[in-house]
Amino acid sequence: MKVFFPLGAFYPSQIGGPCNTLYWHCSALKNNNVQTTVVTTTFGIQDKISPGEWLELECGKVFYGTDGISSLKTRKRLSKEIMKGDVLHLNSLFSPFSIYSFFYRSFFQPEKKIIWSVRGELNENALKFSSWKKKPLLFLYKLLNKNITYHSTSRQETKGIRKMFPKNKIVEIPNLIAPSTRLAIPNTKNLLYVGRIHPIKSLHKLIKGLAISEVFMKNDSKFLIVGKQEERHNSYKNELVSLVNKLNLQNKVVFKGHLEGDQKEKVYAESYALILASETENFGNVVVEALNQGTPVIASQGTPWQILEEYNAGFHVSNDPETLAKALDSLLLIEPDKYQQMRINSCKLVDENFKVDSQIYKWIDVYKSLLNEN
Numbered sequence: 001m002k003v004f005f006p007l008g009a010f011y012p013s014q015i016g017g018p019c020n021t022l023y024w025h026c027s028a029l030k031n032n033n034v035q036t037t038v039v040t041t042t043f044g045i046q047d048k049i050s051p052g053e054w055l056e057l058e059c060g061k062v063f064y065g066t067d068g069i070s071s072l073k074t075r076k077r078l079s080k081e082i083m084k085g086d087v088l089h090l091n092s093l094f095s096p097f098s099i100y101s102f103f104y105r106s107f108f109q110p111e112k113k114i115i116w117s118v119r120g121e122l123n124e125n126a127l128k129f130s131s132w133k134k135k136p137l138l139f140l141y142k143l144l145n146k147n148i149t150y151h152s153t154s155r156q157e158t159k160g161i162r163k164m165f166p167k168n169k170i171v172e173i174p175n176l177i178a179p180s181t182r183l184a185i186p187n188t189k190n191l192l193y194v195g196r197i198h199p200i201k202s203l204h205k206l207i208k209g210l211a212i213s214e215v216f217m218k219n220d221s222k223f224l225i226v227g228k229q230e231e232r233h234n235s236y237k238n239e240l241v242s243l244v245n246k247l248n249l250q251n252k253v254v255f256k257g258h259l260e261g262d263q264k265e266k267v268y269a270e271s272y273a274l275i276l277a278s279e280t281e282n283f284g285n286v287v288v289e290a291l292n293q294g295t296p297v298i299a300s301q302g303t304p305w306q307i308l309e310e311y312n313a314g315f316h317v318s319n320d321p322e323t324l325a326k327a328l329d330s331l332l333l334i335e336p337d338k339y340q341q342m343r344i345n346s347c348k349l350v351d352e353n354f355k356v357d358s359q360i361y362k363w364i365d366v367y368k369s370l371l372n373e374n
Contacts, residue, residue, distance in 0.1 A: 001034050001035065001086050001087070001367060001368070001371065002035045002036075002037065002084065002085045002086045002087070003029065003034060003035070003036050003037075003085060003086065003087045003089055003367055004036075004037050004038075004039075004081045004082060004084070004085030004087070004088050004089065005022065005026065005036065005037070005038045005039075005040075005089050005091070006038075006039050006040075006078050006081070006082070006088075006090065006097040006098065006100070006101040007022065007038060007039070007040040007041075007091060007095075007097060008040070008041060008043060008068070008092070008095040008096060008097045008098075009040065009041060009043045009044050010022060010023065010038055010040035010041075010062065010064075011023035011059075012045055012046075012047045012049070013042075013043060013044030013045045014044060014258075014260045015043065015044035016196075017175070017283075017284075017285030017286070018091055018092075018117075018119060018175075019044070020177070020285070021175045021176065021177060021285060022038075022091065023059050024176065024177060024178040024356045025176065025356065025360070025363065026038065026059035026060050027058050027059040027060075027178070027356075028176075028178075028356045028357055028360035029060070029360065029363065029364070030058070030059060030060045031357075032360060032361075032364060034364060034367065035060065036059060036060030036061070037060060037061045037062075037081050037084075037085065038059070038060065038061070038062040038063070039062075039063045039065065039074065039077045039078050039081055039097075040062065040063070040064055040065070040097075041064065041065050041066070041067075041068050041074070041097075042064050042065070042066055043068065045064070049064055050064070051064045051065065051066050052064070052065065052066060052073065063077050065077065068096060069096040069097060069100055075100065078097070078100060078101060078104070079104055082101055082104055082105050082108075082109065082112070083108070083109060085112075086113075086367075086371055087112075087113050087114075087115060087367050087370050087371065088101060088105055088112055088113070088114045088115070089114075089115045089116075089117070090102060090114060090115070090116045090117065091116075091117045091119060092117075092118070092119050092121060093116070093118055093119075093121045093122070093134075093137070093138070093141070094121060094133070094134060094137065098116075099137065102114070102141070102144075103144075106144045110144075110146060110147065111147060112147065113147050113148075113149070113370040113371070113373065114147060114148045114149070115148075115149050115150075115151055115171070115366065115367070115370065116148055116149070116150050116151060117150075117151040117153075118150060118151070118152070118157070118160075118161060118282070119282060120153075120157060120280065120281060120282025120283070121134075121282075122157070122160040122161055122163075122164050123157070123160050123280040123282065124160075124280075125200055125279045125280040125302075126200065126280060129200075138164065141165075142165070145165060145167070145168065148165075148168055149168065149169045149170070149171060149366070149370060150165060150168055150169070150170045150171075151170070151171050151172075151173065151366075152170055152171070152172045152173075152282075153172070153173065153174050153175055153282050153283040153304070154172070154174065154282060154283060154304030155172065155304065156282075156304045157172075157282045157283075157304070158170050158172050171366050173359075173362050173363065173366070174283060174353065174354060175283045175285055175288070175354070176354055176355065176356035176359050176360065177285070177288050177289070177292070177350075177354055177355070177356060178355075178356050178357070179292045179350060179355060180265050180289070180292060180293075181265075182269070182292065182293060182294065182347065183265060183266060183269040183293060185266070185269050185270055186270065187269065187270050187271065187272055187294075187295070188221075188270055188271065188272060189219060189220060189221040189272045189332065190221055190222045190223070190224055190270070190271050190272055191210075191216070191221060191222070191223045191224070191271065191272060191273055191274075191275055191328070192223075192224050192226065192267060192268070192271035192272075192273070192274045192275065192290070192295070193206065193223070193224070193225050193226065193227070193274070193275055193276070194226045194227060194259075194264070194267075194268070194274065194286040194289070194290070195226075195227045195276070195286055196227055196228075196229065196230070196233075197225070197227055197228060197229035197233060197236060197237050197240070198229065198230075198233055198236065199233070199236050200278060200279050200280060201276075201277070201278050201279075202277045202278055202279050202300070202302075202319050203225065203240055203277070204239065204240060204243055205277055205319055205320065205321050205324065206223075206275060206277040206319075206321075206324060207223075207240065207243050207244060207247065207249065207253060208243070208247070208321035209277075209320075209321040209322070209323075209324030209325040209328065210223055210249065210252065210253070210324075210325070210328070211247040211249060211321075212321055212322060212324075212325035213324075213325040213328040213329055213332075214329065215328065215329045215332040215333055216252070216325075216328055216329075216332060217252070219332070221252070221272070221332065222251075222252055222253070222254055223249075223252060223253045223254070223275075224254050224256050224267065224271065225240075225253065225254065225255050225256060226256045226257070226258070226259050226264065226267060227257075227258060228257055228258045241255075264289075265289075265293060268289060268290050268292075268293040268295050269293040269294070269295065271290075271295055272295070272296075272331075272332070273295060273296050273297065273298055273314070273331055274286065274287065274290035274295055274296075274297045274298070275297070275298045275299075275324075275328075276297065276298070276299045276300065276303055276305075277298075277299075277300045277319040277324060278300055278302050278303055278319070279300075279302045279319070280302045280303075281299075281300075281302060281303040281304070282304070283303075283304065284299065284303050284304075284305065287299060287303070287305055287308075288350055288354050290346075291313060291314075291346040291347065291349055291350050292346075292347065292350045293346075294343035294344070294346050294347050295343070295346060296308075296313055296314040296331065296339075296342045296343065296346055297313065297314035297315075297346070298314055298315045298317065298324070298327050298328070298331065299314065299315070299316055299317075300316075300317065300318065300319035300324075301316060301317065301318055301319070302319060303316075307349065307353070308349075311345045311346075311348065311349040312341070312342060312345050313342055313345040313346040313348075313349050314331075314342070314346070315327045315330070315331065
């Protein structure tokens with residue numbers, strides 16, 4: 001069985017969570033005798049790689065093209081692999097690689113099965129951004145909407161897909177990870193955010209909540225923001241800096257910039273809690289990464305993380321500043337032995353639900369079922 005992944009970015013790029021999760025996904029498939037092929041770009045890659053040629057990696061065959069979809073060589077590779085693969089696995093509805101692959105397949109091999117991971121892009125809040133580009137594409141997708149199964153990472157995302165594509169089959173599987181080594185280092189009282197600096201992440205509400213939190217303001221906790229913004233969101237970063245100054249949080253809020261690898265794992269492990277206050281989130285890989293280091297999480301109800309409270313590994317709350325402040329106070333005041341139990345529960349949650357090696361059979365079953373339909 002051959003599964004083909006056309007991707008705008010891929011490991012070792014770190015521009016988004018799927019870069020890693022898809023690498024782990026493909027590696028686990030290869031370990032289970034599923035042939036995986038990736039055509040991608042060098043976007044976001046700092047490491048030395050060999051672009052413009054096929055590489056045989058732990059995750060399967062990978063071609064790192066240059067200049068994105070505008071490269072004729074890359075488009076030729078995409079076209080050939082679309083025709084050769086048994087299943088086409090698209091990620092993102094609006095990536096140029098997905099758009100090209102979808103229309104090429106629709107015109108030349110319309111019976112080929114597609115599994116399409118929408119990555120949160122059908123949420124109402126997400127659709128507001130660049131809607132003038134997205135609406136025409138969604139219209140065309142509906143017109144050519146045959147032999148497509150959509151992939152959701154949560155019940156919340158399933159509802160959004162069903163609203164847009166009511167007649168299609170949907171499979172619901174969370175993002176799976178290859179957990180990093182757990183670090184045995186003392187944790188501080190620092191609170192943490194990891195991710196893009198983008199309005200949809202509601203960092204402005206979180207900063208206001210920090211200013212309201214009496215416990216945070218009175219102790220030596222700091223709030224660390226790990227991540228960076230795309231150039232088009234520079235104005236939002238400037239708004240956050242202005243808000244920090246207005247609320248006199250200059251000594252409490254620290255913009256750390258982008259971290260990855262061991263540095264990121266260390267900041268997860270030594271932080272008291274991760275906070276994800278997004279308006280919407282189809283999954284949130286950072287939640288699993290933090291939990292894997294035994295770090296509890298406060299996640300907004302715009303995220304699919306009700307399971308945090310089921311496992312007593314954090315809180316799932318509204319993202320208005322007042323509610324966030326109450327959750328922060330509760331967590332910062334928790335008794336040491338109860339907090340340590342939350343750390344144990346955090347690791348347990350990951351071990352029982354999100355390890356790629358033990359859960360990849362779910363994906364293999366999906367791919368096989370698509371081939372059986374053929």
